[in-house]
Amino acid sequence: MKDYRRLTSMLRTFLLFFLILTSTLLLFRASAFADETGVKATGYARNFFILTNLGDDMAFDALSRLRLRLNVKPSESSYFEVAYELVPGFRDGDISSAYVPGPALFSYRAVDLDENIYPPDKNSGSDFVLAQNLDRLLLTLSTSALDISIGRQSIAFGSARVINPTDIIAPFVYNTIAKEELVGADALRVKTPLSEMGELDMGIVFGDDFEPDKSAGFIRLKTYQVQTDIAFMVMVFRKNILVGIDLARSIGGAGAWFEAAQVFAQGASGENYLRLSVGADYSFTDGLYTYIEYHYSGAGTGSPENYFNAIAETAFTDGAVYLLGRHYIAPGLTYEITPLLVFSAQALVNVEDWSALGSTGFEYNAAEDVYVNLGAYVGLGQESDDPTRPENEFGLYPDVYYTALNFYF
Structure with a gap:
């Protein structure tokens, strides 16, 4: 009975916050506009119910993510974006x-x-948490010769x-909802x-307090040759060096890709390692899209008993590696x-110990700008x-079951 009252109280409080967030969303939508001055307000509210189970332990989470975004384009050569999440x-x-793998997503922020x-x-x-995230604060200046972006922005490759x-700044792990x-x-x-x-x-991507040892710098050259998108990249991150290549092209109606990165680790606890992914995808005419990818991680190990020995290495602490094995399909x-x-x-199948992380999901467009998701990992x-x-x-991974109700504006 005590657990029932506690769950009921939690749901009532969550519904109150859901109403507050929805009201804020509607007010924000009412004020959103895009006129000749180039100002536009957009955003969304995503509401999640998540059940996590690991052995005999279980947890229930209810949370909302309200994202408000303001885009300002004062001229043809400048653009400003700010996005805040509550x-x-x-x-x-x-x-x-529970074992929770993955890189620290906010580690490349100078101040926050x-x-x-x-x-x-x-x-x-x-039981109650209120978090915030200033996720974008970006000024872009454009000329005929270059585009300059200054501030908080998305940095992703591959x-x-x-x-x-090649994507080590703030990548998502596989089971991110x-x-x-x-x-x-x-x-x-x-x-x-x-x-x-x-x-x-x-x-240049800045780490905590602009410290060079916590920051990164990259140069990436992209070209198109023999009907193939080709990119070469060199990155220095936290004293380590990454050399990467990325290839993508069409083959007989299918898409194919090859992406690889060799990291030369400079830390005392680091070893050099190679990672690569190769795969293909194909879209059928009846609405079916399929893909398959092979991934190799030289930072991992083929022996399950040694999995946790690797997580102190540079690949896991600085290189955004989170998979413990070597070969995956x-x-x-x-x-x-x-x-x-x-x-x-x-x-995602570890083909050495034959464990797998499976996921299924449904997305339903219930109304204009309203979507419902149901899924599991x-x-x-x-x-x-x-x-x-x-x-x-x-x-080691918990089972995660979730549903989401999403409003966009």
Whole structure:
């Protein structure tokens, strides 16, 4: 009965916050406009109910993500964007023992707002959390010769569909539910065209307090040769050096890609490693889209008992690597059941220990700018009796079931 009252109270409070967020959204939509001055306000409210299960432990989360975005274009040669997110959430239950892989998404920010508004101490054990994220604060200046972007912006690279070896600034992990917006990083970026299909892209991405040892710099050359998009990249990140290549082209109606990165680790705990992804996709005429990708990670290991020994290496601490093994196959598909209902299914399979992380989902366009999502991420693999010595990789992952109600404006 106590748990029932606690859950009921949590749901009532969440519904109150949902009404507040929805009202704010409607007021914001009413004031949104795009006129000859080049000012436009947009955004969305995404509302999630998430059930997470690991062994005998279970947690229920209810959260909303309100994103407000303002775009200003004062002239043909300048553009300003700001985006702010407010995220109230509630949790009932504890799965603190769950293995949660992935890079620190906000590590390439020179200065930032405090992520937690309430409680100030995220380890306080409070059921209610109110978080914030200033995700964009960007000024872009354009001339006939170059584009200059200054401020918080998305920085992402690579054409691979599942794992991008050249994308190490703020990549999503495979089982991220909300992948709609890339996480903003603080950067100075310059792009200049070299030809009709060629481009030179270079930039500095700033870490905490602009410290050089926590920052990154890159140069990326993109061209088009023999009907293939080709990109070469060199990046220096936290004293490490990445050399990458990215190829993408069409082959007989299918798309194909090859993306690889060799990292020369300079830290005392680092070893050099190679990562690569190669794959293909194909769209059928009946609304079916399929893909398959192979990924190799030289930073991982083929022995499950050594999985946790690797996570102290540079690849995991600085290089955005989170997969513990070496060889993976990632098939997937989306199917348009009706113009308003889309089904998707994908899996990430460790072909050495034969564990897998599977995902299925439905998206329904319930009304104009209103979408409903239902999905799950399920780890397939035997759970180890000793958490410090896993028998496989994805048996460490919790099962996640979610639904979302999304409003866009």
